Amino acid sequence: xxxxxxxxxxxxxxxxxxxxxxxxxxxxxxxxxxxxxxxxxxxxxxxxxxxxxxxxxxxxxxxxxxxxxxxxxxxxxxxxxxxxxxxxxxxxxxxxxx
Amino acid sequence: xxxxxxxxxxxxxxxxxxxxxxxxxxxxxxxxxxxxxxxxxxxxxxxxxxxxxxxxxxxxxxxxxxxxxxxxxxxxxxxxxxxxxxxxxxxxxxxxxxxxxxxxxxxxxxxxxxxxxxxxxxxxxxxxxxxxxxxxxxxxxxxxxxxxxxxxxxxxxxxxxxxxxxxxxxxxxxxxxxxxxxxxxxxxxxxxxxxxxxxxxxxxxx
Numbered sequence: 001x002x003x004x005x006x007x008x009x010x011x012x013x014x015x016x017x018x019x020x021x022x023x024x025x026x027x028x029x030x031x032x033x034x035x036x037x038x039x040x041x042x043x044x045x046x047x048x049x050x051x052x053x054x055x056x057x058x059x060x061x062x063x064x065x066x067x068x069x070x071x072x073x074x075x076x077x078x079x080x081x082x083x084x085x086x087x088x089x090x091x092x093x094x095x096x097x098x
Numbered sequence: 099x100x101x102x103x104x105x106x107x108x109x110x111x112x113x114x115x116x117x118x119x120x121x122x123x124x125x126x127x128x129x130x131x132x133x134x135x136x137x138x139x140x141x142x143x144x145x146x147x148x149x150x151x152x153x154x155x156x157x158x159x160x161x162x163x164x165x166x167x168x169x170x171x172x173x174x175x176x177x178x179x180x181x182x183x184x185x186x187x188x189x190x191x192x193x194x195x196x197x198x199x200x201x202x203x204x205x206x207x208x209x210x211x212x213x214x215x216x217x218x219x220x221x222x223x224x225x226x227x228x229x230x231x232x233x234x235x236x237x238x239x240x241x242x243x244x245x246x247x248x249x250x251x252x253x254x255x256x257x258x259x260x261x262x263x264x265x266x267x268x269x270x271x272x273x274x275x276x277x278x279x280x281x282x283x284x285x286x287x288x289x290x291x292x293x294x295x296x297x298x299x300x301x302x303x304x
Binding site for chain 2: 018
């Protein structure tokens with residue numbers, strides 16, 4: 001009978017240990033969740049920064065292309081044919097004298 | 099210890115171990131389930147951040163390009179306007195040359211005097227010319243030709259002073275209250291918007 005009582009006691013000890021293990025797991029759960037969330041959200045923030053930087057780079061390139069095209073167009077303006085300038089002057093004179 | 103008792107003791111301990119494993123397994127399962135649920139939520143938040151980042155990035159890129167386009171449009175427009183203004187200045191230069199062409203300029207003077215006589219609602223009209231034109235042309239002769247052109251009965255005569263102008267004439271009623279300014283300066287000022295439009299149309303086709 002003594003041996004059985006000891007076995008029962010050891011059995012209860014094993015069960016108690018299991019309960020303690022579960023309690024510990026549950027106690028540690030919030031910090032595991034927090035760590036996991038932090039990892040995922042940090043990665044998202046890093047990706048966000050990469051996306052924004054890439055957009056800024058692409059936008060700046062496109063803006064530079066627009067500026068360059070306009071610069072070329074502006075530089076081409078004074079090279080307009082003299083015939084067209086003379087025509088514009090003549091039209092204006094005709095209007096003034098009419 | 100008899101083997102029967104030994105078996106019973108082993109069985110009690112084994113049973114508790116199995117039960118302990120089940121407790122652990124269940125506890126572990128619950129924790130993993132919660133963790134998975136939280137992970138799904140965190141991933142959803144991360145996806146939301148990514149979607150928002152892509153939208154913001156697209157907006158930022160568009161803003162940069164749009165600002166550049168707006169700036170470019172303004173610069174191009176300013177350059178075109180400057181070119182049109184330059185041509186208008188050349189028109190002023192051409193007017194000086196036109197005034198030097200005595201024959202053509204005299205015809206113009208007669209025409210503007212004739213056109214303006216009827217716009218002055220007064221029986222007596224005075225015609226004012228520049229000092230240079232007074233010396234170059236006979237004002238009375240100019241006025242006579244203009245009156246013949248419009249066949250008017252008005253009394254039209256030269257003004258008593260010279261006006262400061264590049265070319266053209268100023269006509270007034272006798273008391274000077276009503277005035278028709280047909281100098282080049284006045285015409286240029288009055289017609290500037292139209293002239294700029296016409297020059298722009300000819301240069302750029304719009």
